[in-house]
Amino acid sequence: MPDPPARPRIMKGAGGRMLAAVELDRDSALPLHLQLYRHLRGLILDGTLPPETRLPSTRTLVAELGVSRLTVVTAFEQLTAEGFLRARQGDGTYVDALWTAAVAPAPVARPQLSERGAATSARGASLFSEAPHWWDPKDAESFLPSQVASSAFPASVWRRLLARHAARTDAAAIGYGDPHGYEPLRQAIADYLNDVRGLGCGAEQIVVTSGAQQAFNVLAVLLLDPADTVLVEDPGHISGRLAFQSQGCRVQGVPVDDAGAVAAGGDPSARLAYLTPSRQHPLGTVMSPARRGEWIAWAQAHGSWIVEDDCDSELRYHGTLLPPLFGLDQARHVIYVGTFSKVLAPSLRLGYAVLPHDLVEPFTSACSVIGRTPATVMQAALADFLAEGHLHTHLRRTRRLYAARQDALLEQLDTQLAHRLRARPVAAGLHVMGWLEASVNDIDCARGLARQGVFTYPLGEYRVQRRLPPALLIGFAGTAAEHMARAVARMAEAFERLAPGGAAEA
DSSP states (O other), X not given: XXXXXXXXXXXXXXXXXXXXXXXXXXXXXXXXXXXXXXXXHHHHHTTSSOXXXXXXXXXXXXXXXXXXXXXXXXXXXXXXXXXXXXXXXXXXXXXXXXXXXXXXXXXXXXXXXXXXXXXXXXXXXXXXXXXXXXXXXXXXXOOOTTOOOGGGSOHHHHHHHHHHHHTOOSHHHHSSOOTTOOHHXXXXXXXXXXXXXXXXOOGGGEEEXXXXXXXXXXXXXXXXXXXXXXXXEESOOHHHHHHHHTTTOEEEEEEEETTEEOOTTSOTTOSXXXXXXXXXXXXXXXXXXXXXXXXXXXXXXXXXXXXXXXXXXXXXXXXXXXXXXXXXXXXXOEXXXXXXXXXXXXXXXXXXXXXXXXXXXXXXXXXXXXXOOOOHHHHHHHHHHHHTTHHHHHHHHHHHHHHHHHHHHHHHHHHHSTTTEEOOOOSBSSEEEEEEOTTOOHHHHHHHHHTTTOOOEEGGGGOSSOOOOOEEEEEOTXXXXXXXXXXXXXXXXXXXXXXXXXXXXX
């Protein structure tokens, strides 16, 4: 490391300390009085000029520094006003003890955030270490399971709808907006959910959020106390689990089988269960009707909540879309969370929560504390997008597009990587599971691929405790079918450079 800069040389004189090493840059755009102010402030804060040090007179400093008296007086006045200096009538100017008593005399090195916990709380370190962060936001075509087809976004329609509302100057459009969300959007969402998902909800039960993640964060604050037990699917969706962990809750994993998350055996004292019944994330299992009934009975028997994350259920390519838990629950223990991130674009940050009536106002109040609703102009554009039927058109188009991309991915995986992993088609969603050899560490494998610019998510990051064979979540929606052979070839090349066990070779 380079040696630290030497402290300015301070000489004592009969008229106070002489600041012989203070140098002012006359070519700098910073005024001379500010340069002098900053020099003196730094000398006081680092202890070079301790309390009760008498400074030279303004006349002496004018001569020593070759500046005008106004420059020195202005700097002294600012330092005095801020408590760094104190003038004694007829006796000169002295360093005050106000700041030196409150500030450490020597700078203290700040821990690096990259040390995972050195500068954060234990809870913050845990969240940092568990949140997935192997991806490149500039990669338009990747294998990330959350990637959508950017080229399929209905840009011309969206631009027209935005323009329709962008020039509005009424209070509803440019003010803080309704904390529940833009009322026409809430009505449009209710109409859409009742039509497509048979939810049986009213607009008054819907609160618009900045994506599903804000809804999870708000629910964690609203419904849970530290040390409460939360049941999550194991493996299960990372985003919801981390929201509950961030509140200091104890997360307990429940296994997932072919019928979905297993209700039997869950902690009866659990305050909340977080489930993805329509398409279990990440495995893709659809929860059976019988299992759905078991979970509703569990919530009613124990007075617990269920947060139903209906992630990308609209992107179903074949098979029956079963009714959500929210519509089956007569006792209103279920909270339904949805988002437009997967069906439109993540950057819109538009989602919603459908709540029992008595939870709407508490949820809205908590939302106002954690973060306000999205920009009203975005909500207004989405309201028109739904009401005018554009979402149905867009979904029909993207379902065909994503089905073709999934077929192309599976064909290329079978052709180029059958010796490394096996994958099967999925009925819904944006990714397939690429199951690896049992000896491979999927987290090391994903890390090794990411270092070579091939981005996936490892199944290991979705596990709580349950052991499953290693696998990668391989997204297909972001890569065009005609580019799939080339993209999988890059993955195959990256695999060949991995050491045995999945780690990247040195």
